[in-house]
Amino acid sequence: MLSDKVKQFAPARLTADVSRLPEAERKALGKLIEASMRLDPIFDRQACAENPEIRERLLADSTPEGRDRLAYFDIMRGPWDRQDHHRPFAVDRPRPPGAGFYPEDLSADELHGWIGQRPGDRAAFESLFTLIRRAEGGLVAVPYSEAYAAWLGPSASLLEEAAALTENESLRRFLRSRAEAFRSDDYYASDKDWMDLDSQVEVTIGPYETYEDELLGLKASFESFVTVSDPEASGKLSRYKELLPEMERNLPIPDEVKTERGGESPIRVVDLVYSAGDARKSVQTIAFNLPNDERVRAEKGAKKVLLRNVIETKFELIMRPIAERILEPAQLEHLSAEAFFNETLFHELSHSLGPAFTGAEGARVEVRLALGSTYAALEEAKADVMGAYNILFMIRKGHFPESFREQLLVSYFAGLFRSTRFGVAEAHGKGAALQINRFLEERAARFDPGSRRFAVNTAELEAAITRLVRDLCLVQHRGDQQAARELLARYGEVSEPMRQALGGLAGIPIDLRPIYPLAGE
Template identity: 65%
Template sequence: MLRPVTRPRTVRLASLVSASALLGLGACGPSTNPDEASTGEAPDPGGPLSELLVSEYALGTEAATAEVLQAKVDQFVPVVLEADLASLPEGEQEALAALIEAARLLDPVFDRQVWVDYPGHEARLEAAAQAEGAGELERLRLDYFQIMRGPWDRQDHFAPFAIDIAHPPGAGFYPPGLSAEDFRAYADAHPARRGELESLFTVVQRDPQAPAELVAVPYSQAFAQWLEPAAERMRAAAELTSNESLATFLRSRADAFASDDYYQSDKDWMDLDSRVEATIGPYETYEDELLGLKASFEAFVTVSDPDASKKLSVYKEWLPKMEQHLPVDDAVKTQRGAESPIRVVDLVFTSGDARKSVQTIAFNLPNDERVRKEKGAKKVMLRNAINAKFDAIMTPIAERVIVAEQLPMLSQDAFFNEVLFHELSHSLGPATVKQGDREIEVRVALGASYSPLEEGKADVMGAWNILYMIDEGLFPKDFREPLLVTYFAGLFRSVRFGVAEAHGKGAAFQINRFLEAKAATFDAETGKFTVDPAKLEQAIEALVRDVVMLQHAGDKGAVDSFLDTYAVVSPEMEQALGSLSGIPIDIRPVYPAAGETR
């Protein structure tokens, strides 16, 4: 059995700050104003979304009292995430500093993708918190706003806590009030413009001269004020690094920030072979709850562990066999590129979509099916974040929801490998579907329903594939029960994110299906679950089959019906979740290498 490597030796390097100063980039700690964190100056009006709008909304709700907000803030425990940077050559440390500054510039971009009036509303909350006579309530509103990245509670169905209006499902990607039906009708009536309107990399706005008309504004124009200097910093990092693969990626990604064509730079990212790794750009579509079309900007600045990565590389060779092992007809199975590298890395800094409420512990990119077909997808394991979450969150949750007799089965190895195989499983299953004479990605066919179904698929298929690896001798036979108990307990970590969130919704439908199949039973008196390993294996197989077939059909109505039935908080789940008070929902990362302190 391959085990997660132990925590590396860590250092706090002042050299990253000094390297940043040498570049003239201004190393600074986290600012309460993300717009100022990037450049040290207030933004000048420039592109269509650069204006600092003035919000006129209320700053809170009656329900969001200081006591309530303090409890919510306390659910996110500050954790210092460090990495071993001492062995990096000076040039790589300077490149890392430049990448941190590039990443900072994506925060104001993501803010506007969340909500067009984000900057103005945050400024009002800051002013209220700093005003003479301000109390804990004003401070807590601002604090929780910055954790949630907006005035709506992502852990509670986007309930407003620092505003008096409902969360817009289209976030900042579409005109206020535009419905999904209106968008589809407009796209159907303008087929020549469908591509630009549905593009991952455009903001849809109303034409100011003809408000009934929709226009697609490329990200490169809408966010030029921040993307252009971010590209400059990436090019600076490319000059500083001695690693050619990193330099190639940074230059091509900088070009993509201006062209909105990410195809080549996605391929260059797949070819990265460097201790310093950056994942930076528009990737996931979770924020677009209206149509699930628009990608949000994010950045992960990391350092890799080549030895740990090499130990896990054996699994990528099994991906084609995992696809063939899926419990569906051969006609449903997909052929993709088999390169699919696996990286074990430690986080140095995150920004944008990667730094909202619940923190990512692994990812599988790119999402472009053209690149996946050619080269597969890279699985990146964020080791220091995984270790932090197991210690601070996963273990205490299991102690409250799993019967004492099965607690010895809780395993950090199983947790790490379920995270790994979750990411591997994103590369498996249907990729495209037929709609009339068009072949489109499953993501487009299912719209906003795609993400929760896909996240749940990756969870359950990850467990299915580890069971397959046990059968094939890559894990010992006695790993079976630790896997099953840890996997089931881990679903409660995810469902606490809230069923308004894709991962939480995906976890909920798994738990409810397993309860329906008697694969786990709930004792209302103790509030704890007992896992039946044999029945859980059967239920895992059945759920993998059902989810793959839902994706293969590409029927959004059928997926919505499935989610409406199973992606809910059942009474058993509600009682179990009620027992988790005092356990953090997630970590709140602090990055000392980026100049941050608790």
């Protein structure tokens, strides 16, 4: 029943202490929340071009079932169940793989054929920031700034109002350059300004992730995270960014596969006070690693942002109860909130490690483009397993105590089941399933059908982690879509042991349904 599905998302109040902020920064924070709200109508249309009309129809149904359908529609940000292979629940048609970015009847082959015959269209058609539409018997690329002007214009103005209020120069510079990017579709300069942002009030706002585009993995969705930072906590983690080059050198892959990137890579610990767009669909992000522009990464690295209040809430409401039901009782003593936090951190750090470009087809191509629709799930799996691999390296280097090893391995394995509950149609869930099934095959964990619990063999898991990091990086380095599809087909589904274990998690929330008091919610 839809009412049961709605209950799987636990209401959670997410806020921060803003009493220490100067009045000017509190006012700027309010403007940033307003600017972020303008992105929701954009993302709704990116997820499904007809979302506004569908929602209006659902609003008209005042029955209990109708109210549940509307509530679930709002959680899923559309009429398809993101937790169940995009199964339709508010329409009678399947989800188009291109979401709202392309004509629903457009195939990847047709698009590639069009570009092949018109190479001058390639840059616009493959841009992160264009929609593809049919016009006069052909195809056209429509810039986001044109397609979404009704919302981007007001959002840009609110960013500029916030810039006029703040006393922080780095925030002022970013807000002005990002407002200009909303009007020009050129995000390069403002991405670099965001990397330099160092403020008590911070915002990540713009078109970033390409998960919604399952046709080609090209088009970026709008989202926003409005946060209040903790400089002291951030400073304690800053030593890890200095170790990124050493982590790259330590990867279990040939030297020619390794990548040199910019070394700035700041780390921020923040509390989330508002999210919008792609950041507020079904499963709520606990951390992110941006920007995705490899030009900026080459120059300045990437910023890792840890949403502390979200991480802590998910550990207590979701992660701990899952582990208590799926792990052998003797291993529960190793479950660790600190390990969960650090696996989250090193997951984000690991997005900046490993192959960035491939020599596929004789040209230097971003791995993201070479792997197409297989990229997102493979990259999330890589970041997960490489995160664990790098923490093990940090233990050997003495940055964590040896006693942290079992906590990390047990907590990492248990945490994968939290992600699989997002559904294997979603990149993080499919990537987590790939890891679990690979580890089961390699006897790094065993499943007891009688108790429906797993026991981790920590020595075998450590070795299996190394092998999986190697294999995923080599697929990325080759830009091998066929190998990626085969890996995901073989391991990226819910296996029988997973099904039995997940079947015993009734009553544990799948994720959070955020409530933001500072936004008046």
